[in-house]
Amino acid sequence: MLLRTVSAATAETNVATVINKNFFDLFKRSTSLSHLTQTHAQIILHGFQYDISLLTKLTQRLSDLGAMYYARDIFLSVQKPDVFLFNVLMRGFSKNESPHTSLSVFTHLRKSTDLKPNSTTYTYAISAASGFRDERVARVVHGQAVVDGFDSELHVGSNIVKMYFKFSRVEDARKVFDRMPEKDAVSWNTMLSGYRENEMYEESIQELRLGMQIHSLATKTGCYSHDFVLTVAYNAMIHGYTSNGDTELSLSLFREMVLSGARLNSNTVVSLIPVSSHLMLVYAIHGFSLKSNFLSHASVSTSLTTVYSKLNEIESAREIFDESPDKSLASWNAMISGYTQNGLTDDAISLFKEMQKSEFSPNPITITCILSACAQLGTLSLGKWVHGLVKSTDFESSIYVSTALIGMYAKCGSIAEAHRLFDVMPKKNEVTWNTMISGYGLHGHGHEALDIFSEMLNSGIAPTPVTFLCVLYACSHAGLVKEGDEIFSSMIHQYGFEPSVKHYACMVDILGRAGHLQRALQFIETMPGDPDPSVWQTLLGACRIHKDTNLARTVSEKLFELDPDNVGYHVLLSNIHSADRNYPQAATVRQTAKNRKLAKAPGYTLIEIGETPHVFTSGDQSHPQAKAIYEKLEKLEGKMREAGYQPETELALHDVEEEERELMVKFHSERLAIAFGLIATEPGTEIRIIKNLRVCLDCHTVTKLISKITERVIVVRDANRFHHFKDGVCSCGDYW
DNA sequence: GCTTCCCCAA
Numbered sequence: 001m002l003l004r005t006v007s008a009a010t011a012e013t014n015v016a017t018v019i020n021k022n023f024f025d026l027f028k029r030s031t032s033l034s035h036l037t038q039t040h041a042q043i044i045l046h047g048f049q050y051d052i053s054l055l056t057k058l059t060q061r062l063s064d065l066g067a068m069y070y071a072r073d074i075f076l077s078v079q080k081p082d083v084f085l086f087n088v089l090m091r092g093f094s095k096n097e098s099p100h101t102s103l104s105v106f107t108h109l110r111k112s113t114d115l116k117p118n119s120t121t122y123t124y125a126i127s128a129a130s131g132f133r134d135e136r137v138a139r140v141v142h143g144q145a146v147v148d149g150f151d152s153e154l155h156v157g158s159n160i161v162k163m164y165f166k167f168s169r170v171e172d173a174r175k176v177f178d179r180m181p182e183k184d185a186v187s188w189n190t191m192l193s194g195y196r197e198n199e200m201y202e203e204s205i206q207e208l209r210l211g212m213q214i215h216s217l218a219t220k221t222g223c224y225s226h227d228f229v230l231t232v233a234y235n236a237m238i239h240g241y242t243s244n245g246d247t248e249l250s251l252s253l254f255r256e257m258v259l260s261g262a263r264l265n266s267n268t269v270v271s272l273i274p275v276s277s278h279l280m281l282v283y284a285i286h287g288f289s290l291k292s293n294f295l296s297h298a299s300v301s302t303s304l305t306t307v308y309s310k311l312n313e314i315e316s317a318r319e320i321f322d323e324s325p326d327k328s329l330a331s332w333n334a335m336i337s338g339y340t341q342n343g344l345t346d347d348a349i350s351l352f353k354e355m356q357k358s359e360f361s362p363n364p365i366t367i368t369c370i371l372s373a374c375a376q377l378g379t380l381s382l383g384k385w386v387h388g389l390v391k392s393t394d395f396e397s398s399i400y401v402s403t404a405l406i407g408m409y410a411k412c413g414s415i416a417e418a419h420r421l422f423d424v425m426p427k428k429n430e431v432t433w434n435t436m437i438s439g440y441g442l443h444g445h446g447h448e449a450l451d452i453f454s455e456m457l458n459s460g461i462a463p464t465p466v467t468f469l470c471v472l473y474a475c476s477h478a479g480l481v482k483e484g485d486e487i488f489s490s491m492i493h494q495y496g497f498e499p500s501v502k503h504y505a506c507m508v509d510i511l512g513r514a515g516h517l518q519r520a521l522q523f524i525e526t527m528p529g530d531p532d533p534s535v536w537q538t539l540l541g542a543c544r545i546h547k548d549t550n551l552a553r554t555v556s557e558k559l560f561e562l563d564p565d566n567v568g569y570h571v572l573l574s575n576i577h578s579a580d581r582n583y584p585q586a587a588t589v590r591q592t593a594k595n596r597k598l599a600k601a602p603g604y605t606l607i608e609i610g611e612t613p614h615v616f617t618s619g620d621q622s623h624p625q626a627k628a629i630y631e632k633l634e635k636l637e638g639k640m641r642e643a644g645y646q647p648e649t650e651l652a653l654h655d656v657e658e659e660e661r662e663l664m665v666k667f668h669s670e671r672l673a674i675a676f677g678l679i680a681t682e683p684g685t686e687i688r689i690i691k692n693l694r695v696c697l698d699c700h701t702v703t704k705l706i707s708k709i710t711e712r713v714i715v716v717r718d719a720n721r722f723h724h725f726k727d728g729v730c731s732c733g734d735y736w
Numbered sequence: 737g738c739t740t741c742c743c744c745a746a
Contacts, residue, residue, distance in 0.1 A: 270737065273737090298737080299737050300737090301737095302737050302738065303737055303738095305737095305738090306737075306738070328737080328738090329738080330737050330738045331737090331738080332738085333737095333738040333739075334737075334738045335738090336738085337738060337739070338738095363738090363739095364739075365738055365739045366738085366739085367739090368738095368739040368740060369738080369739065369740095371739095371740085372739085372740070398739090398740095399740080400739050400740045401739085401740080402740090403739095403740040403741075404739080404740045404741095405740095406740090406741095407740065407741070429740090429741095430741080431740050431741045432740080432741080433741085434740090434741040434742075435740070435741045436741090437741085438741065438742075439741095464741090464742095465742085466741055466742050467741085467742095468742095469741090469742045469743065470741070470742065472743080473742075473743065476743080500742095500743095501743085502742065502743050502744095503743080504743085505743040505744055506742095506743045506744090507743090508743085508744085509743060509744065533744090533745095534743065534744050534745085535743085535744080536744090537743095537744050537745055538743065538744040538745085539744090540744085540745080541744060541745065603746085692746085693745095693746055694745085694746075719745085719746070720743095720744085720745090
């Protein structure tokens, strides 16, 4: 009987062990708050709510996801928390930007319990103290570490060194470091990067040499083996120079590293990769990684994917991605982001869908990328779906995600929804404000943009150079010349920002669009340094709007000089000549373009009916309902002619006969999309279309008329702004 | 290691 009881108890213990292990597996796979909540429920259901190891793990995972209130509640539910649980909670608060709370947990541990802090406790206490503004807190915690005898311990010591560097107390950092009896790769690294962050490059390099001497001494005498010190130190140095953009030093250190016989590892490659401004260099690093079998490391392949994407080598990026055997969540994100940044939004979205079938779940970074893709593409339906996904997780708390959501709604035409989200965001950073300002700019709502800007200033957020770009951009699209002028000068005199070429281009745009062509020209002539093509191109655009052929000729000559291979200049200039009815001249320019094998980007328009996107090109016959669409257009045209409409074709292709030219304009992709929208939706429904190029003058007129005839609101996003057509009027006030 | 905002032009 006794025997049976004992074995039953053993069996029970075994079962408990198994279940316990299962919970740890569950934790590992819980990537969202809702997963964790379910796991917690399971723990209670199985009667493990007092199992401190499980609760500690739960606290840790909750902290990782930023759910600190929840984590604290778990902590409070434990009758007798041990020092491990205290440590986990301190780490959580530290990680989630609450160093104050972390330190009060620490104080509670020391003052109100009989537990003894261990070295891990001090590691977290020190990093919490580093998060304070006041370095006196740091000194107090350092003092406590001395009292408890942990200040010279390897990890604590390294953290104290790091902390003093953070407060730029280089001397103190040095003292603590020198007193540490044992040093490892991490502590050396801390010392090196500390010097570097305090811009003491000389000291940093000396330290590296010292590390090398110790290394060689150690190897010779066999006293102790710091095998990785040298590798780690070199990696840290290379990484530092690389991220400072100092390619030369970074590469020469790498060479030195190879010559010194130090072992290279995958981190060496990763440290070197952002050097990358030259494709040849990336190829070299790629080849080297291949030879050394570093490509199997997710960190290496992810870095290479990223750098290839940044150099617009998207196929190479995809190759690396496809061939990397050990993908991480970051690998997927890097590839999706690569597609997004290269404008390959369809590929980004389909890879995202593929990812959802894989073992990886999207994280806030993935969501941010995919929202950016939706914004570029203008697919409101997908954007809304992603928004739903965001709501069901706790990704909304990520400032990146919520900012990207605002951008998505603004760029997909729902400026009101964007503003609603903006209003309820508890924490905004400068990018959030910039997004909202440029959103209003995009819709031509200049005054609203200026309101947001002054709200930003009032709430104490410092504007950045990008903020001024967004504001100036909004001014230019709303014709606010005086305001733009004032803001430009306040940027320089009040905020002390040196205007960049982009700022100058914005000002030229403001002046030029408003018809002040001579002032715009003077503006360019007074700008410091050589104006780049973008500035001239802006002025050329203004010449086109205001039909100033003489200035256009001068400007285009500048442009040919600066950038002879650009298609845009040829097209634009030829359009200017045809606007001037100087067809022979226009034909010459076009011929030049043709001779150089330069082609105009084809225009297309997207319309979503329900969840289905439909894409039209000019004169497109491929749509299943093409016949009905063309009939609809014919009918509409009849009604428009009755209302006195005359086609304006002066900005279209000119090297064809008048009648033929009219035909080509007549079937521009946006008209086909609008006609299809009229057929495929209920009367009264708003029609939203997205065009890759700017809408032409004639199509603009026609859309106004269609909105009146059919009593529909038509929202058009063109290459750089929104037009809301209603009752025969456009929100841009014909100013675009 | 991977993320949000940024002139013009087509």
